[in-house]
Amino acid sequence: MGYRHIEYPEAGTKITVEGGRLRVPDDPILGFVEGDGIGPDITRACLRVWDAAVEQAYGGRRKIHWMEIYMGEKASEKYDGDFFPDEAKEGLKDIIVSIKGPLTTPVGGGFRSLNVALRQDLDLYACVRPVRYYPGVPSPLRAPELVDVVIYRENTEDVYAGIEYRAGSPEARKLEAFLKTEFGAEFFEDSGLGIKPMSAFGSKRLVRKAIRYALDNDRESVTLVHKGNIQKYTEGAFRQWGYEVAREEFAAETVTEADLFGVYGGKRPEGRVVIKDRIADIMFQLMLLRPNEFDVIATTNLNGDYLSDAIAAEVGGVGIAPGANMADHVAVFEATHGTAPKYANLDKVNPGSLLFSGVMMLEYLGWKEAADLITFAFPEVIQKKIVTYDFARLMTGATEVSTSGFADALIDEMRADVDVGARRAEHERAVDEERREREARRVAEPIAEMKASGRTPHTVGDIASPIMSVKSGVAVSEVMHLMRERGISSVVVEPGTDGLWAIMTQRDIISRIVHANRSPARVKVEEIASKPLVTVPTDMSLQECASRMVESSIRRVVVEEHDIPVGIVSDTDVFRIVEEFGWEPVVL
């Protein structure tokens, strides 16, 4: 491909996509956009760090060949005032993986924001922001190390789609008249109007990407964050489409939170990613109080905008938060802050945001060892209090260094003997242990854990207790001892010769043993157990379940999955849920 100003590096091989996956050679050509304002300072420093990390990790076996792509003011100088030349779009698509510094949005003259233009023109539909804590970074939280999430924010739809009309404009008046006369909509006259489109296509591709990431990176869960309680057909639909993708495309690799509690008694099936959802406003609170409950977050555009900055602030501010905008394969990694023009060319600012965007990029290439080197060296430097001005003013006894000075300190640290393998193993051990502790709590106290983690039970699967099943031919007395030892009031009886499952409760002992004047040692459970079972599917709503119990005059139902009993719900369980969580009348 011939370019006007972009030049291919002298060596290097292009990344390709094969069988839906990136094929990354050992000498890939990657694109970089220097950016405006502080962009050149941080880009220069980061390129040195990334190259040093690759060199150190692979001893020369791997090397990045950089190709400069022009956007912003530098492009404007080269392309006669064009801030986002077609050649830049072509270059970013052609080279597949690139990284960019911040860009100035030219004021006036009807320019779109360059960042918005970039996302739209390349259809970069996922804005990805990992947020984690690095020891030593000043944070307002008491336990910031519990924050480690990756946010997938939908980038193309929602109120950001740009379908908006100024109050009093002919378009707004026309739309107002249409909505009021055709649909009987009610709102104040002469309102500004905005439209919030949200599609199955847009939502599903975003959630699909988030689930793939979770699976590829051994993440525990994907949380769909939405305002579906209020905006049912947009935000609520996002939630529903999210669960649909998981069910239709990742059935064997995922488990819903409902099934986690209802079918698996709180134990996460090996290797499966838990799919759950939370209402957006509660999520802000939960990310402060229980951040370790969350891992990958998939959310709509506006929620994601607020949430990414709020969570980044929890662990040291937006100053070092990295990000990327991604299509199916094309990815543009970027600093998430702006051009901070007052610091331009002073070699002063923190390169952290761009630096960690580069770490994300290395991980995206599958070059984990190089990414780890930076990840593990960074906190070492910060803990020595070698920092740029922004952190220095928040610390006592800090040594303030320039942007390039910070890069030097980081490179020195990477070259010192950092045992990356041991650090990673230690990190993974800590993650495993924390997951096991939470799992143990879920198993022991499912309702309390559900409540603390912000989940409201909706279905019988959410509140069912695991069942205990016994063979049909066992003596009643034997099962009674078992029930007393385990503190349970009923057991499920496995099918006998008639092939039917049955249930035996304490009540059966009273009526069919004591009242009937029989000996529990000489009666088999199948003789007094009730059958057939009244069963309900795991996804039945609590409201429907209550109706079933009332109509059938029974005090417990058995929850089944694929014709096998997996749990039990009693009137005591329903009472407890309504008492603890309250009850909002269901709109039928």
Ligand code: NAP
């Ligand atoms: P900004 O450039 O992010 O700067 C705001 C303040 O944030 C700075 O004054 C500085 O705080 C701090 N800051 C930003 N980057 C930093 C770094 N690397 N290290 C340390 N501190 C840093 O936001 P803005 O002033 O609102 O926007 C300026 C321009 O950037 C605008 O043209 C805007 O359109 C553009 N912008 C571009 C992007 C992008 O390309 N992705 C994103 C946002 C904004 P102190 O003053 O307290 O030191």
